[in-house]
Amino acid sequence: MTGININGSPKEPDKGPTFREVWSYRYDKINHILERYRSFAAKYRQLKRIKKSIGNRPLVAIILSEQMGDIIACEPVAREVRQRHPDGYIIWVVREAFVDLVKYNPNLDGYLIEKCPGERVQLLQSGIYDKVYNLHISHRKCKYCPDDPINPTADQIGLTFDNYYHRGDLLYIFSQAAGLPALTADPKMYIPDSVRERVQSLAIPSGPIVIHCQSSHVLRDWPADNWNRLVKWLIATYPYPIIEVGLTPTVAEQHPQFRSLCGQLSLLETADVIRQARLFIGIDSGPAHMANAMNTDAILLLGKLYDFVDYLPYSGRYKRGEGITILNDFGHPCAELPYEWVQEAVQKQLGASKLV
Missing domain, CATH: 3.40.50 (Rossmann fold)
Incomplete structure (x- = not known):
């Protein structure tokens, strides 16, 4: 039976997977299991x-x-x-x-x-x-x-x-x-000298602001327009270099003070870059956990994730509230976090404009 939309026009029947898609899935499944x-x-x-x-x-x-x-x-x-x-x-x-x-x-x-x-x-x-x-x-x-x-x-x-x-x-x-007591210790990351030497070869200026803008889940993300606006403001307000890390770049800024290392670093290289930061700004993601493990001060942007409203994934230093500012407009996703909140948090962390 053909359905009717509320405007009275015939409703298109739902399209299931094609014959090719079904057999492609079965082929992949058999190969995977073997x-x-x-x-x-x-x-x-x-x-x-x-x-x-x-x-x-x-x-x-x-x-x-x-x-x-x-x-x-x-x-x-x-x-x-x-x-x-x-x-x-x-x-x-x-x-x-x-x-x-x-x-x-x-x-x-x-x-x-x-x-x-x-x-x-x-x-x-x-x-x-x-x-x-x-x-x-x-x-x-x-x-x-x-x-x-x-x-x-x-x-x-x-x-x-x-x-x-x-x-x-x-x-x-x-x-x-895992059947262990509820652990609360500070996490650590172990970075070999070879990784530190590779990062050193990148000639990263001292004390950068490191940002991470995209997670593995869209519900954790903050809009790209806000990140681009934030970077422009940081450049206009502070003399510090700004580095974006992650897999895919979000910031499109073309300025000598900004540098994208997205897609260019291994996991441990990313952690070592974050270790050198004067401030990490990011969403709830793997690099945020790196910042916690590397004892880097951070501003983290959180929001409602499914039914989780007031949650904190981090143990150790961040859980104790040391070197961390958590921004969460409770009941709203991270995407709705006001831009002004983030800018104000940065000003509290870095102080007034350092530009002469």
């Missing part, structure tokens, strides 16, 4: 070799494979697990994109790259690990695999994607999901 089983077999053999080489030492897995901010925030878990298992062979299970966030952690003996949540389920069911600290919330599935990842500890304390930000910051809640 590759997952190959990947599982290779990793299982790798872990068996490790267990043979470490003798009586327990093989301990910390599982938090994504996202960037979650992994940075939960770095203290590695320190806690090392205290509990001083002789353990401790690995962090992580997606390939985030390997550098755990690769240089001195509390870990290694890492394991996770292909997908389905592979994680398979490895857990194999019993290869002697002890597991699973920080994930249940039911975040792979788009291809039928396996439903379950974390019984998270389920036991009633932790879900619908309520987790009501329980506290990321470290506080995910440490409990």
Whole structure:
């Protein structure tokens, strides 16, 4: 039956996926699952070799494979697990994109790259690990695999994607999901000399203002027009260099005082640039967690995220209110945060105009 719009014209029937789209998805699904089983077999053999080489030492897995901010925030878990298992062979299970966030952690003996949540389920069911600290919330599935990842500890304390930000910051809640005490420590990032040398070669002027404008979720973002307006005002008001970091540039300003490093830095290089900042201005994102871990003063723009209104993802220094200004027009998304609030916060942080 053909529907009728309110203006009386015939309503176009909903169009489902095309034949090509259906078969393309099925092809990708079959290939993914076959590759997952190959990947599982290779990793299982790798872990068996490790267990043979470490003798009586327990093989301990910390599982938090994504996202960037979650992994940075939960770095203290590695320190806690090392205290509990001083002789353990401790690995962090992580997606390939985030390997550098755990690769240089001195509390870990290694890492394991996770292909997908389905592979994680398979490895857990194999019993290869002697002890597991699973920080994930249940039911975040792979788009291809039928396996439903379950974390019984998270389920036991009633932790879900619908309520987790009501329980506290990321470290506080995910440490409990792993069966640990509610941790509150300051996160750290471990940056090798090779990364610092690469950043030094960029000849970044001393004490820049570093901004990050786009997150992985549009609900966390502030409008591009506001960012461009803010940068113009910063240039007109202060002598400090301004650097934008992230994947995709938002600011279109062409001025010697402004420089975009978007898409040019690794994760650890981004963290080292933020470490050098006199002020970080950004939305709720991975780089904001970097600023917290690098002890950089910050102005962070937050807003309503689904049903979460008054939430704070950060532990440690930012949770204690040290070196941090949080701007949140409660009940409104970040996109509706008044521009004037941000400008006033910068003035309070940096003082009156420094231009002569």
